[in-house]
């Protein structure tokens with residue numbers, strides 16, 4: 001039976017020859033992930049199950065990243081729960097402050113996830129690893145608790161939607177713009193419960209950082225997972241990095257899709273998502289005169305090396321506008337260090353930006369850049385819901401790192417070519 | 421067991437930040453979370469909702485983050501069940517896993533108006549609008565989900581399995 005890449009990975013982990021959309025399957029997981037918000041709930045549930053220890057100490061990964069370095073006493077207690085659990089069960093992959101990063105930047109970088117894997121994480125952006133050709137999806141804390149005990153979970157095999165992107169990407173147009181554009185076309189529930197498969201010449205030319213960004217936001221279209229078929233770019237990324245063996249799966253030519261979308265992206269502009277949904281997208285040249293107060297460059301969507309480099313290129317020779325607070329958050333310690341070695345951190349600081357240790361921070365309105373009533377932030381993050389970054393009467397606009405940097409210079413939403 | 425209460429109506433794409441804003445996620449205590457339930461969608465909800473009341477919403481309820489704090493807050497606030505046209509998938513899973521009843525019924529989501537008196541028979545998937553004298557059917561819950569609920573939630577389901 002012809003299958004999509006998603007179906008093949010699920011079949012392999014269910015120990016089945018083939019699976020079909022709609023089928024409920026019990027699957028083995030390769031990795032189970034939790035963070036400082038979701039893992040405390042999972043740990044409490046895990047303890048109710050009554051097993052002695054986790055199913056595999058190498059495969060339960062805990063990353064405190066949302067509210068750390070601890071923002072207050074309560075978040076310190078949550079982080080402490082993770083730390084104590086990690087010690088008690090002797091977990092190999094617990095990442096302490098100073099060694100940690102935003103989970104979805106960290107796991108690919110550390111080679112903990114690879115092509116063909118099946119990963120669940122108690123965080124909705126676990127779908128990021130689809131950029132590597134893995135099946136990965138977000139679940140809740142109770143699901144995580146069960147997986148920590150069993151090394152298994154149940155899933156419904158999703159229908160697949162295929163996206164084909166034709167043409168070469170223009171300058172300043174990135175994976176972020178492709179995914180924002182796509183969500184703008186299909187809506188925030190346009191792929192509800194489904195798999196989004198990203199293909200076509202524009203994807204084949206896209207860097208791994210760009211692919212991770214795209215898969216990251218699949219959940220913003222309601223999808224169960226986003227996936228990019230692995231290729232040479234994938235191979236180069238995982239070689240020498242992957243800590244476990246990996247498998248390249250690919251969709252059969254006659255695999256079945258619920259829908260196929262074809263987009264010509266050769267004339268696409270950088271996209272901006274207006275409040276309060278990621279589907280409210282417009283090309284940056286049609287943004288109009290939107291003055292902003294804060295710009296955030298970071299998050300699991302755009303806190304990778306390529307993102308910082310792109311922002312730095314735009315910022316070169318410019319200063320942050322007097323009316324703007326620019327906050328730059330490298331996704332992991334390695335990215336932070338690399339950015340220092342390349343002189344990018346110095347450049348940001350000299351331009352007048354605040355550069356922070358890795359954290360989710362403002363992305364979810366945690367800390368490190370909360371908005372007051374009436375304030376507007378442009379951000380390279382993934383959600384612009386009401387109150388996402390602070391007061392319910394503040395606003396968040398989403399964009400790529402180049403647009404963010406240009407806007408930080410001009411004090412309003414601006415295109416990168418306006419500051420060249 | 422029948423659920424009986426007043427309907428609280430919300431629109432489409434109610435996200436998890438509206439259900440429980442991240443500023444309260446430094447705790448996972450249900451009672452604490454319940455105090456801020458739906459705060460960014462309706463600041464009065466948490467103080468006015470009564471036990472057994474029902475949330476009625478349009479499509480894609482619970483979109484956004486995977487925080488289980490969202491269904492926990494709703495359950496702890498006393499809400500009897502949710503009726504919506506559709507749910508975001510992680511929210512759907514989480515609700516079953518923690519034992520919060522949710523129903524998919526586009527008809528009911530359209531027919532029920534804010535403040536209507538509603539009764540729901542979960543076993544039958546039957547929703548009655550007592551204010552308007554209407555009845556609606558909900559999509560039956562998949563059998564596997566029923567097993568989880570019958571066991572008392574996913575954790576009890578797993579512990580039972582491990583004992584075998």
Ligand code: SF4
Pocket residue numbers: 066102103104123125299300301359360363364381382
């Ligand atoms: S950076 Fe934002 S979206 Fe990503 S895991 Fe952290 S809070 Fe979630």
